[in-house]
Amino acid sequence: xxxxNVNHFIHAYKVAPWRIQRQWIGSTxxxxxxxxxxxxxxxxxxxxxxxxxxxxxxxxAGILAxxxxxxxxQTELATLTSVSVMEQRALxxxxxxxxxxxxxxxxxPGYAAPKPEILAAxxxxxxxxxxxxxxxxxxxxxxxDEKIAISARGIR
Amino acid sequence: xxxxxxxxxxxxxxxLAFVALAVVVQMVRIQNSPEAAIFHERASNYAYELHTxxxxxxxxxxxxxxxxxxxxxxxxxxxDLGIAKDANSIASAVSAELGLDYNTxxxxxxxxxxxxxxxxIADYVDAQSAIKLQNLKKTLQGQAPEGTLGGLTGLEFKxxxxxxxPENSLASNILGFVSREGRGYFGVEEKYDTLLAxxxxxxxxxxxxxxxFEIPRVPDGTTLILTINxxxxxAAEQTLDESLSHYGARNGTIVVMNPTxxxxxxxxxxxxxxxxQFWNYGSVxxxxxxxxxxxxxxxxxxxxxxxxxxxxxxxxxxVTPATTYLDTGSILVGGATIQNWDQxxxxxxxxxxxxxxxxxxxxxxxxTEMGASTFYSYMNNxxxxxxxxxxxxxxxxGRLKIPGDADWYPVxxxxxxxxxxxxxxxxxxxxxxxxxxxxxRTVTPHVLSAMVxxxxxxxxxxxxxxTPISExxxxxxxxxxxxxxxxxxxxxxxxxxxxxGKTGTAQIPVNGFYDTTQTNASFIGWGPVDDPQxxxxxxxxxxxxxxxxxxxxxxxxxxxxxKAVILLNIPPDYIRQxxxxx
Numbered sequence: 001x002x003x004x005n006v007n008h009f010i011h012a013y014k015v016a017p018w019r020i021q022r023q024w025i026g027s028t029x030x031x032x033x034x035x036x037x038x039x040x041x042x043x044x045x046x047x048x049x050x051x052x053x054x055x056x057x058x059x060x061a062g063i064l065a066x067x068x069x070x071x072x073x074q075t076e077l078a079t080l081t082s083v084s085v086m087e088q089r090a091l092x093x094x095x096x097x098x099x100x101x102x103x104x105x106x107x108x109p110g111y112a113a114p115k116p117e118i119l120a121a122x123x124x125x126x127x128x129x130x131x132x133x134x135x136x137x138x139x140x141x142x143x144x145d146e147k148i149a150i151s152a153r154g155i156r
Numbered sequence: 157x158x159x160x161x162x163x164x165x166x167x168x169x170x171x172l173a174f175v176a177l178a179v180v181v182q183m184v185r186i187q188n189s190p191e192a193a194i195f196h197e198r199a200s201n202y203a204y205e206l207h208t209x210x211x212x213x214x215x216x217x218x219x220x221x222x223x224x225x226x227x228x229x230x231x232x233x234x235x236d237l238g239i240a241k242d243a244n245s246i247a248s249a250v251s252a253e254l255g256l257d258y259n260t261x262x263x264x265x266x267x268x269x270x271x272x273x274x275x276x277i278a279d280y281v282d283a284q285s286a287i288k289l290q291n292l293k294k295t296l297q298g299q300a301p302e303g304t305l306g307g308l309t310g311l312e313f314k315x316x317x318x319x320x321x322p323e324n325s326l327a328s329n330i331l332g333f334v335s336r337e338g339r340g341y342f343g344v345e346e347k348y349d350t351l352l353a354x355x356x357x358x359x360x361x362x363x364x365x366x367x368x369f370e371i372p373r374v375p376d377g378t379t380l381i382l383t384i385n386x387x388x389x390x391a392a393e394q395t396l397d398e399s400l401s402h403y404g405a406r407n408g409t410i411v412v413m414n415p416t417x418x419x420x421x422x423x424x425x426x427x428x429x430x431x432x433q434f435w436n437y438g439s440v441x442x443x444x445x446x447x448x449x450x451x452x453x454x455x456x457x458x459x460x461x462x463x464x465x466x467x468x469x470x471x472x473x474x475v476t477p478a479t480t481y482l483d484t485g486s487i488l489v490g491g492a493t494i495q496n497w498d499q500x501x502x503x504x505x506x507x508x509x510x511x512x513x514x515x516x517x518x519x520x521x522x523x524t525e526m527g528a529s530t531f532y533s534y535m536n537n538x539x540x541x542x543x544x545x546x547x548x549x550x551x552x553x554g555r556l557k558i559p560g561d562a563d564w565y566p567v568x569x570x571x572x573x574x575x576x577x578x579x580x581x582x583x584x585x586x587x588x589x590x591x592x593x594x595x596x597r598t599v600t601p602h603v604l605s606a607m608v609x610x611x612x613x614x615x616x617x618x619x620x621x622x623t624p625i626s627e628x629x630x631x632x633x634x635x636x637x638x639x640x641x642x643x644x645x646x647x648x649x650x651x652x653x654x655x656x657g658k659t660g661t662a663q664i665p666v667n668g669f670y671d672t673t674q675t676n677a678s679f680i681g682w683g684p685v686d687d688p689q690x691x692x693x694x695x696x697x698x699x700x701x702x703x704x705x706x707x708x709x710x711x712x713x714x715x716x717x718x719k720a721v722i723l724l725n726i727p728p729d730y731i732r733q734x735x736x737x738x
Contacts, residue, residue, distance in 0.1 A: 022380065056473045067212070068315060069318070071212065071226060071229070071317065072227060072228050072229050072283065074215075074223060074226055075223065075226040075228045075320045075322055076228075077223075077225035078222065078226060079322040079323035081222075082323050082324070082326075083321050083326060083386060083387065083390040084323075084324070084326075084390075085321060087390075098722060099722075100650070100651065100652060100718050100721055100722060100728070101651070103722060103727075104382075105727045105728075105731050107735070113725065124195065130217075152665075155624045
């Protein structure tokens with residue numbers, strides 16, 4: 001095949017109407033696919049965020065329920081070990097109140113007299129600021145808005 | 157043909173594109189129309205709702221970690237009228253389980269009123285009953301025919317915390333109570349209401365369930381640890397109750413305090429109430445001052461106040477322990493004659509004898525020798541007529557008349573010296589007397605030992621309210637009081653422990669005159685004398701078995717002191733002295 005024939009074929013290929021149509025169709029399809037991917041990603045992220053939000057709500061409800069159960073049990077335990085109940089149990093077991101003359105005092109090396117109750121010795125960390133990073137709560141559009149706003153502030 | 161087909165396709169494509177463009181234009185137009193702004197604003201009103209998170213109320217413990225006030229879960233039971241189908245079943249089940257009136261409930265469900273979609277039929281229902289009803293609802297739902305709901309559908313349960321007092325009436329006068337609105341009344345619950353209640357947090361929460369949000373951290377209310385020893389408190393209340401019965405007294409008070417740091421170890425009064433049934437308050441008490449008479453009911457204490465008069469006299473140099481006085485049985489002060497309790501002369505007495513025999517005439521002489529200015533200056537420094545600052549709600553200041561007051565007369569200088577014509581509360585006398593037991597330093601009584609907030613415990617240090625007398629005066633007077641008890645063989649003595657103290661018998665004014673048959677019997681004492689670890693005040697109101705404090709209040713002091721030395725692990729004097737030598 002000689003060179004002029006090849007050039008003629010390439011020129012004919014380039015100007016063929018069906019080729020331009022295919023380019024348009026291809027570009028359109030590409031745009032549609034990209035949009036679909038973005039939409040799918042957006043849906044996926046949104047769904048995950050929603051599920052995470054629900055799980056957090058459930059966990060918080062669980063914490064609240066556990067705290068209530070704990071408080072109930074603590075109160076019940078205190079009731080079961082209250083002075084009147086313990087005294088009644090002691091009497092039923094055959095004990096009786098002692099008098100000072102019956103007390104015997106021994107020296108126990110290293111014994112330390114009981115001190116008032118210490119309920120909390122280790123300080124807990126202070127948690128006043130929000131612990132959620134924005135990625136867990138903002139949508140894609142929120143993220144784009146934020147970036148645009150930051151850019152705008154940067155330009156100003 | 158092919159070109160025609162192409163033109164048609166092109167026309168169709170343009171038409172569709174135009175329609176699509178028209179849709180987009182219309183969307184943009186609608187989105188930016190004035191109506192859209194209105195709708196957007198309306199929607200934004202419902203996008204978030206203000207939610208208040210209430211912290212759990214802080215707990216209250218005694219000094220050894222026993223829970224005195226906690227929280228438990230109770231339920232509000234209501235009916236969602238939008239989904240309730242069988243009012244009869246609901247009313248029957250609830251009335252059977254909770255003992256409520258069936259007709260009242262059926263009326264509430266069937267005639268709720270206009271625009272009412274939810275009716276509360278019971279609140280503060282205990283967990284046991286609520287769970288039974290919940291199980292019944294589930295069972296009926298399980299047994300319901302296909303496509304229908306159970307008979308109790310619409311019955312709703314909402315849990316919330318309620319204050320609970322595991323010890324019921326124990327230390328009720330110290331604790332106070334919390335109303336259903338969450339407000340503290342009396343005692344610690346009122347005094348530290350703000351701390352215990354914590355800080356509610358208000359936040360805007362999105363109504364869109366798909367929006368993640370963070371529930372704010374709401375710290376619980378501050379937990380309080382009291383100085384109270386639960387077991388000693390129980391022993392004091394038991395002793396007091398038995399004493400009222402034994403001596404026929406109308407009411408009584410026993411307060412146990414550590415005189416070296418002001419910690420209240422026990423504070424028993426009558427009457428008391430079951431704090432879990434605080435709504436019975438009105439039937440238990442006639443007025444608010446009865447809730448804790450130890451701090452809110454001033455009275456004429458009688459001879460227990462003589463220790464303050466003697467402290468002032470010794471400290472000012474008016475007398476010494478060896479100063480003698482010839483008691484003739486009466487003395488004229490401010491134009492009025494003052495007599496001894498037995499209206500008899502006791503002859504030559506030193507100051508210890510004056511205290512031992514509780515001679516009004518002698519103490520009136522001492523106060524007049526001291527002079528009004530010096531005497532009232534000391535009484536003021538002891539805190540009479542002032543609030544002690546104890547951290548309990550409802551404290552009363554009492555009354556100390558001083559020269560210049562419209563109702564003060566010269567005779568008051570004599571009568572005040574032995575505790576008549578002056579009104580004090582038991583806690584005031586404990587505070588004032590702490591200076592004698594504590595080497596001259598007055599302690600501020602308090603019930604709070606520590607606070608726990610955000611996981612940190614803050615201990616409350618002891619506070620001192622001045623030094624009204626010198627250490628030497630305090631030690632001298634303590635020894636005089638101990639000797640006087642030992643010399644008379646007082647019923648207040650505790651075997652194995654050296655005790656200092658003083659009885660008091662004050663006649664009660666009735667219609668402007670003192671009634672010789674009705675008295676307030678008191679005793680204040682502390683021990684062990686060489687290392688005071690407890691100071692006890694006993695007040696019996698109108699004892700009928702005997703009007704004398706030496707025969708009623710003194711033995712009650714001994715009884716509670718014997719229990720105190722066991723519960724506080726205080727060995728007898730000889731053992732402590734042996735240990736000190738080693």
